[in-house]
Amino acid sequence: LGRDKDIEEIISSHLKGLGYKKISKIFNILRDTIGSIISKFKTYGTAANLPGRGRKPTISSRxxxxxxxxxxxxxxxxxxxxxxxxxxxxxxxxxxxxxxxxxxEGLHGRTQGRSWGPRCRLYLWALFEIV
Structure with a gap:
């Protein structure tokens, strides 16, 4: 079973009236974990991951x-x-x-543009003087 299915089964077995120990033995999960899943369900009404977890972005979308x-x-x-x-x-x-x-966003290489070096300037000067 996947994690979400396990959590659903744990909650349904708790609602059926099974204790933490029995649920722990059935699913081979620690009793503390079972307790935390059930307490989260009692508090929020769901055991899914709630929005707002993780670090907030420093730069807003705007x-x-x-x-x-x-x-x-x-x-x-x-x-x-x-x-x-x-x-x-x-x-x-x-x-x-x-x-x-x-x-x-697909934009790379934000560096200052280089100016023409003296050697390159000389080459360009010679190129345009000949023509």
Missing amino acids: ALSNLVRTAKKTPRVTTRQLQDDLMKAGTSASVATIRRALNK
Whole structure:
């Protein structure tokens, strides 16, 4: 049996009037676990995982959509600049968090663009002078 089926069976056997020890022996699960499942059922009316578990996101969905829009509009913007924009909006998040969020949205490589080096500039100058 799967976990959900087990929990349903545990609750139904409790409602039938079986004690914790008997339920524990039937399902080969610790008595404390049986007790916690049943107490959760009594408290919330269900033994399913309740919403709101886990860490809350630091960047709201609205702020994330603003970041994505800004990053798509100006592809050369750096994550540090995006962080400053986010701070002005009232949300604080690290550069790594912003980069991770943008990567999930399919945007990669928020680094400052490199300027032309002296060697490359010389090459380009020579190329265009010849033509």
